[in-house]
Amino acid sequence: MTAAPAAPAEPEDLNALDDEAFRLHVRRWIEANYPPELRHPPKRLHWKDNKVWYFKLAEKGWLCPGWPKEHGGMGLSPSKQIIFTEELERWGCTRTNDHGIVLLGPLIINYGTEEQKRFFLPKILSGEHIWCQGYSEPNAGSDLASLRTEAVEDGDHYVVNGQKIWTTLAMDANWIFLLVRTDKQAKKQEGISFLLVPMDTPGITVKPIINLELHDEFCEVFFDNVRVPKKNLVGRINKGWDMAKALLGFERIYLGSPRQSAYALKGLRALAEHTGAWEEPEFQDRYARLRLDLEDLKAFYGVYVAKLRRGETLGPDVSMLKIYQTELFQRITDAMLEIAGENAGLLGPIEGNRDLNPTGLYIQARPATIYGGSNEIQRNIVAKNVLGLPG
Amino acid sequence: MSEALAGTEAERAESIRMIRDSAAAVAPRGGDTRRVRALRFKDPGFDPAVLREMGALGWIGLRAPEAAGGAGLGMGEMCALAEELGAGLAPEPLIPSVLSATLLAAAEDRAALPRLLAGETYMPTAWQERPDTLEVPGSPDAPRRFIPQAAGAGGFLLPVREGGRIALYVLDAAGADLAIERTQDGGNYGTLRPALGEARRVADDVGAVLARALDEAALATAAYLLGVMERSFDLALNYLRTRQQFGRVIGSFQALQHRAADLRIQLGLTRASVESAAAALDAGAEGAVRRAAVSRAKARAAEASLLVTRQVIQLHGGIGYTDEYDAGLYLRKAMVLANQFGSAALHRRRFMKDAPEGAEE
Ligand SMILES: Cc1cc2nc3c(=O)[nH]c(=O)nc-3n(C[C@H](O)[C@H](O)[C@H](O)COP(=O)(O)OP(=O)(O)OC[C@H]3O[C@@H](n4cnc5c(N)ncnc54)[C@H](O)[C@@H]3O)c2cc1C
Numbered sequence: 001m002t003a004a005p006a007a008p009a010e011p012e013d014l015n016a017l018d019d020e021a022f023r024l025h026v027r028r029w030i031e032a033n034y035p036p037e038l039r040h041p042p043k044r045l046h047w048k049d050n051k052v053w054y055f056k057l058a059e060k061g062w063l064c065p066g067w068p069k070e071h072g073g074m075g076l077s078p079s080k081q082i083i084f085t086e087e088l089e090r091w092g093c094t095r096t097n098d099h100g101i102v103l104l105g106p107l108i109i110n111y112g113t114e115e116q117k118r119f120f121l122p123k124i125l126s127g128e129h130i131w132c133q134g135y136s137e138p139n140a141g142s143d144l145a146s147l148r149t150e151a152v153e154d155g156d157h158y159v160v161n162g163q164k165i166w167t168t169l170a171m172d173a174n175w176i177f178l179l180v181r182t183d184k185q186a187k188k189q190e191g192i193s194f195l196l197v198p199m200d201t202p203g204i205t206v207k208p209i210i211n212l213e214l215h216d217e218f219c220e221v222f223f224d225n226v227r228v229p230k231k232n233l234v235g236r237i238n239k240g241w242d243m244a245k246a247l248l249g250f251e252r253i254y255l256g257s258p259r260q261s262a263y264a265l266k267g268l269r270a271l272a273e274h275t276g277a278w279e280e281p282e283f284q285d286r287y288a289r290l291r292l293d294l295e296d297l298k299a300f301y302g303v304y305v306a307k308l309r310r311g312e313t314l315g316p317d318v319s320m321l322k323i324y325q326t327e328l329f330q331r332i333t334d335a336m337l338e339i340a341g342e343n344a345g346l347l348g349p350i351e352g353n354r355d356l357n358p359t360g361l362y363i364q365a366r367p368a369t370i371y372g373g374s375n376e377i378q379r380n381i382v383a384k385n386v387l388g389l390p391g
Numbered sequence: 392m393s394e395a396l397a398g399t400e401a402e403r404a405e406s407i408r409m410i411r412d413s414a415a416a417v418a419p420r421g422g423d424t425r426r427v428r429a430l431r432f433k434d435p436g437f438d439p440a441v442l443r444e445m446g447a448l449g450w451i452g453l454r455a456p457e458a459a460g461g462a463g464l465g466m467g468e469m470c471a472l473a474e475e476l477g478a479g480l481a482p483e484p485l486i487p488s489v490l491s492a493t494l495l496a497a498a499e500d501r502a503a504l505p506r507l508l509a510g511e512t513y514m515p516t517a518w519q520e521r522p523d524t525l526e527v528p529g530s531p532d533a534p535r536r537f538i539p540q541a542a543g544a545g546g547f548l549l550p551v552r553e554g555g556r557i558a559l560y561v562l563d564a565a566g567a568d569l570a571i572e573r574t575q576d577g578g579n580y581g582t583l584r585p586a587l588g589e590a591r592r593v594a595d596d597v598g599a600v601l602a603r604a605l606d607e608a609a610l611a612t613a614a615y616l617l618g619v620m621e622r623s624f625d626l627a628l629n630y631l632r633t634r635q636q637f638g639r640v641i642g643s644f645q646a647l648q649h650r651a652a653d654l655r656i657q658l659g660l661t662r663a664s665v666e667s668a669a670a671a672l673d674a675g676a677e678g679a680v681r682r683a684a685v686s687r688a689k690a691r692a693a694e695a696s697l698l699v700t701r702q703v704i705q706l707h708g709g710i711g712y713t714d715e716y717d718a719g720l721y722l723r724k725a726m727v728l729a730n731q732f733g734s735a736a737l738h739r740r741r742f743m744k745d746a747p748e749g750a751e752e
Contacts, residue, residue, distance in 0.1 A: 141636060142637070142641075143637045210713065210714040212704075212719045212722070330701075337729070337730075338730075338734060338735065338736060341523030341730050342519075342523065344726055344727075345574045345580070347432075347572070347574055359575055359726060367712045370711070370712065371709075376647065
């Protein structure tokens, strides 16, 4: 590896660079600043292990590529956001605890009061607040609107009781954004509110759940008479559902971003070169098909990023992106397993080489079609809300 | 054809039923996975006492001729047994043990065979030198790889090429140069660097026997995968019938009904493929016809088991992705076995080479 040349002065406006210049600029900075020991982590890292990267990005002002500049984001154009993501993937950069960046930030920017913007956004940008997402409950998964965790008014507080589940990285978070029931009489979607709660509030218990990667990544979160100041309500009381739905748009475009598939495809190629499958015409055809699927996905993704950029809200059609990306990710890892021979059974990477990790990726790809709204639910949305089919 | 295989159809069916029932001793039908979980991710990855029980039940010698102390039963019985063990996720290495018993019986080895048949010692055959192959180069000093549950081996059988023939050696595990890697299902693979100086030579040429035994192991693995798929699918069906969302059981949603129907078709195809292959072998199919039957079954089972086990996760939603829930156990077992004794791609290629001409109507 040749040493990265000293980084040139930061351009005034990254958007003004042409795409290739931008790519090189980003690449140079990543290569010079990314902690080498964190490249291609085989499992999602906890905060204590990924925060060094979070802080590096924060310090550079590169934490939130999609946020507008006036709120401390990069305000990147769609094509540049894609390039930015590609470069992070290319270097095998870890995901951070990014719920604040991807989900809560955009929500506050769109629906928060000025005071909430001033209080919360800088703390996401500085890494002081690490967020987790408390929506799902044991009996409210796909049917999220039936959630039962309740918040009852008591003076200038709400008192929260109930349970959330599958809360990713709740053990790392110091804040949780919650959907809670505030009106039990109303139609189920109309009695839900959106609350921001510090995790150190008395009455909150977090219990990690071991997932199929044998990793403690998601949790159960229990609420026992948890008192939350009323000023932590976002939007209006009983109007949380509509905001949460809008936020799902952000989650879906994030889950629809080509990064997982791009990373997996690189892994597939490395594996095929390792096993010799790369030399076989049948494999070449299969690979070409996956590669074209990825290229088209990138273009499709660009369409949605462009909408956001123009300030449009994402419609239900963004579900198509989530479906296609997550299933492409799975198809790529299926191919990995199929060509890996007996190595398809290994618990860890092949020969300890993190670039050759078919089983890790195969397992990681499984929940992509479950979280963020299962693909069955996304297909229902496309059929009903995009195509207008009856039922 | 051995004597045991000469009975009427009804006698065969009864023999197969008895084997299935006896399998419940080791792989309980109720689907209790506590035993399996307790053995995961530590050495040797299985319970030696259960392997002895399998020996006592005559399973390790199921295929070996009666003259050698075996039961001389057919692939019909072997596949029925493997299927039940798969349904129970039994981690004991029965299929590799049966393979070794076939070789030692052919070698007429009186020293190691009885202990192997009794399940007193696990002695896998270290034949494989690279991933995804059924070929046995028999290189005298190449590392032998992917030896299932090698952490529990008391010895190894080593096929070694000598001129045009494949001689067989027995190597004690004590002092052997063995590296262990863990597998997804909680078991392990061994890589052995053979030391022929320490080994005992027991046969001049097991090449043909080994090739046939590898095919039988491939078919038995397909049957084991069938059991894995069946039990995993049952889990999902139960869940579809009980889990409620939107005020209804999720099994009432047509999208999931269609998915379940598609998976059921794969199960039906796999069973038909495995059972017809076993019947063909028991009826005396030889050469290319025999290989094609095995390849058809293993190609189907490999692909279908991966499909079914991963869809079963999907049908469960979040709980399917927890280690605590059993759906993951089936997924991991399919990951380990789908490509053992040949991947779907290998078997598809072999099928095209070996399938009898004119078989396509
Ligand atoms: C790795 C992971 C991380 C997660 N992280 C978070 C998090 O941080 N915060 C959070 O709040 N939640 C999180 N979730 C929860 C996730 O959003 C839910 O798992 C998901 O919404 C599905 O709900 P469920 O698990 O209850 O499954 P269920 O809703 O019970 O679904 C079971 C099956 O039924 C299907 N199904 C249900 N309804 C229908 C229908 N009408 N038509 C057709 N099929 C249907 C589903 O698609 C699925 O296949 C996470 C989940 C996973 C797996």
